[in-house]
Amino acid sequence: MEKIIELHNIIKEFDGERILDNIDLDIYDKEFITILGPSGCGKTTTLRIIGGFETPDSGECRFDGKVINDVPAYRRHVNTVFQKYALFPHLNVFENIAFALRLQKVPEDEIIRRVREMLDMVALRGFEHKNVNYLSGGQQQRVAIARALISQPRVLLLDEPLGALDLKLRKDMQNELKNIQQRTGITFIYVTHDQEEALTMSDPVVVMADGKIQQVGTPIDIYNEPVNAFVADFIGESNILDGVMLEDGRVRFSGREFVCVDGGFEKNEPVDVVVRPEDVDFVAPEKGMLTGVVSSVTFKGVHYEFIVDIGGFKWMIQSTDFVDQNEKIGLSIDPDAIHIMHKSEYSGKYGDYSSFSDELDELSNADTVEEEL
Amino acid sequence: MKKSAKGSFVAAPHLVWCVLFIIAPLLFVIYYSFTDSEGAFTLDNILALPEYGDIFLTSIEMSIIATFLCFLVGYPLAYFISRSSERQKKVYMILLMLPMWTNLLIRTYSMMAILDDGGFLNSILTALDLAPVHIVGTKGAVIFGMVYDFFPYMVLPIYTAITKIDHRLIEAAADLGCNSAQTMLRVILPLSRSGIVSGITMVFVPSISTFYISQKLGGGTFELIGDTIERQFQSYSTYNIGAAISLVMMILILISLAVMNRFSDEDAGSAGAARIAGTGK
Numbered sequence: 001m002e003k004i005i006e007l008h009n010i011i012k013e014f015d016g017e018r019i020l021d022n023i024d025l026d027i028y029d030k031e032f033i034t035i036l037g038p039s040g041c042g043k044t045t046t047l048r049i050i051g052g053f054e055t056p057d058s059g060e061c062r063f064d065g066k067v068i069n070d071v072p073a074y075r076r077h078v079n080t081v082f083q084k085y086a087l088f089p090h091l092n093v094f095e096n097i098a099f100a101l102r103l104q105k106v107p108e109d110e111i112i113r114r115v116r117e118m119l120d121m122v123a124l125r126g127f128e129h130k131n132v133n134y135l136s137g138g139q140q141q142r143v144a145i146a147r148a149l150i151s152q153p154r155v156l157l158l159d160e161p162l163g164a165l166d167l168k169l170r171k172d173m174q175n176e177l178k179n180i181q182q183r184t185g186i187t188f189i190y191v192t193h194d195q196e197e198a199l200t201m202s203d204p205v206v207v208m209a210d211g212k213i214q215q216v217g218t219p220i221d222i223y224n225e226p227v228n229a230f231v232a233d234f235i236g237e238s239n240i241l242d243g244v245m246l247e248d249g250r251v252r253f254s255g256r257e258f259v260c261v262d263g264g265f266e267k268n269e270p271v272d273v274v275v276r277p278e279d280v281d282f283v284a285p286e287k288g289m290l291t292g293v294v295s296s297v298t299f300k301g302v303h304y305e306f307i308v309d310i311g312g313f314k315w316m317i318q319s320t321d322f323v324d325q326n327e328k329i330g331l332s333i334d335p336d337a338i339h340i341m342h343k344s345e346y347s348g349k350y351g352d353y354s355s356f357s358d359e360l361d362e363l364s365n366a367d368t369v370e371e372e373l
Numbered sequence: 374m375k376k377s378a379k380g381s382f383v384a385a386p387h388l389v390w391c392v393l394f395i396i397a398p399l400l401f402v403i404y405y406s407f408t409d410s411e412g413a414f415t416l417d418n419i420l421a422l423p424e425y426g427d428i429f430l431t432s433i434e435m436s437i438i439a440t441f442l443c444f445l446v447g448y449p450l451a452y453f454i455s456r457s458s459e460r461q462k463k464v465y466m467i468l469l470m471l472p473m474w475t476n477l478l479i480r481t482y483s484m485m486a487i488l489d490d491g492g493f494l495n496s497i498l499t500a501l502d503l504a505p506v507h508i509v510g511t512k513g514a515v516i517f518g519m520v521y522d523f524f525p526y527m528v529l530p531i532y533t534a535i536t537k538i539d540h541r542l543i544e545a546a547a548d549l550g551c552n553s554a555q556t557m558l559r560v561i562l563p564l565s566r567s568g569i570v571s572g573i574t575m576v577f578v579p580s581i582s583t584f585y586i587s588q589k590l591g592g593g594t595f596e597l598i599g600d601t602i603e604r605q606f607q608s609y610s611t612y613n614i615g616a617a618i619s620l621v622m623m624i625l626i627l628i629s630l631a632v633m634n635r636f637s638d639e640d641a642g643s644a645g646a647a648r649i650a651g652t653g654k
Contacts, residue, residue: 073544073547074547074550080544080548082541082544082545088545090563103559147549151549151550
């Protein structure tokens with residue numbers, strides 16, 4: 001596959017605050033790439049640099065190998081689906097979608113044909129003359145997608161396009177977007193703070209935090225092989241423990257030695273150890289590699305979620321087996337369920353569930369929906 | 374029950390004000406229009422109106438030109454101010470409103486002192502060995518006076534409308550291929566329509582009814598409809614014809630307001646809907 005967009009050492013500051021710190025990223029033709037990160041991580045700014053709405057302070061943005069730092073937005077073969085859609089309130093559905101074609105002075109009959117095609121694609125046939133202000137969020141979303149796709153851009157930028165939709169609609173639109181991307185073969189660059197959305201739709205996922213790219217990889221790689229405590233915690237749930245890598249295949253944490261499959265670390269190197277909550281099995285206390293006491297149980301539908309106190313460290317464990325609160329249990333962990341990471345600036349900040357509550361989690365999620373730079 | 378009683382109590386002073394100073398005078402205008410100086414009913418006043426047709430036309434023509442010039446200069450200025458930094462905006466706003474703190478009449482007088490044949494401008498021109506210009510007493514001077522006096526009323530509503538436009542719409546336009554001229558024409562101009570309509574109304578209405586501008590800057594060489602009305606009311610015997618002209622003026626203005634409001638209503642409707650759609654998510 002060919003590279004379509006390359007970002008080299010992009011640095012961007014606002015009021016002396018560094019929003020993007022040396023971003024290096026290659027984006028390939030025809031892929032669905034997601035930039036994932038919490039509020040304020042620089043993901044939207046990255047997108048705006050590609051779209052031509054911001055100019056990097058230093059570094060290069062290339063399109064098809066050519067530097068486009070100074071090419072204005074209206075001359076780029078890149079279109080955007082904006083957060084909250086930004087439909088033109090003075091134009092109806094047809095004219096919103098036809099907007100780009102009218103600028104290109106496309107003949108009227110072709111405009112009609114292509115707008116119809118777009119309306120069919122986003123399942124809005126018959127909405128031509130509707131006032132965009134009276135459409136539902138999902139319908140406005142579809143108009144925004146049709147409007148951005150009609151001029152057949154090489155790249156479509158999507159800035160948290162599903163943020164304002166309810167959960168059910170969001171799931172439908174995720175499938176639909178993925179579908180549209182595969183049918184049209186247009187490169188989609190999708191920005192979101194929602195890790196589930198990123199895992200569902202993307203070819204590669206780019207995880208960003210604090211203006212830096214933390215990891216680029218397929219959803220499976222990112223989930224199974226996070227590079228540091230931030231990624232492990234941001235994507236899914238993780239128990240992150242302080243450990244020491246004794247030698248390849250042998251790691252010590254939680255007061256005992258475990259067999260693992262990772263290697264390539266220095267002898268006795270301090271490391272972060274990740275154990276996913278679903279990878280831990282309950283066994284009888286005397287048979288367990290570790291023993292602990294269940295401090296809370298939450299029913300989640302498909303499984304139960306336990307917070308288990310093991311030597312003062314609170315683990316999150318998900319299991320379909322039920323164990324009651326305050327019960328003593330043993331835990332068994334397979335070697336390939338233990339993932340070892342080098343220490344990073346994020347070590348010790350994440351992966352401890354001692355102050356965990358669902359309520360807090362929801363609060364912090366709601367926070368990230370807020371608009372950002 | 375109690376609440377609505379309270380409501381009407383609070384509204385009472387306003388109601389009294391309306392009746393005394395708005396409705397009663399209007400009724401007087403209508404009464405005088407259809408009576409003679411003895412107080413008997415007559416249509417003579419109305420039938421005499423075609424006599425003033427030319428003056429009506431001149432007034433309409435000049436106020437349309439003045440309004441158009443205000444728009445031509447005011448729109449770019451409003452746009453420019455809306456795009457400047459917050460601090461600059463404050464400075465421009467003060468500069469724009471400062472003249473409004475001086476009475477219109479006084480401003481017109483001082484304009485006369487500047488533009489008169491022996492005035493400030495001509496003494497500079499003569500000192501520079503340039504030919505003096507005759508301005509006061511021409512239609513151009515009156516139009517200039519209208520533009521000068523009512524210009525802020527054009528800029529302010531347009532400025533407000535432009536600042537209300539969501540910046541993302543301008544980015545969306547650029548994203549879809551608009552250069553800055555096309556963005557202006559296809560997005561900013563149509564979305565600031567309500568401001569344009571109020572601006573035009575607020576300049577046109579005082580322009581068409583002005584009398585002191587034409588008296589001072591027109592040098593008494595021609596008459597606008599405002600002057601005619603003023604003259605009729607200077608002697609008791611012509612009150613009735615003055616009232617009839619006023620009535621027709623009011624009707625004309627009401628008609629043009631209604632036409633204007635149709636435009637801005639459509640706009641306000643969709644903007645309101647946008648707000649509802651925005652919060653209803």
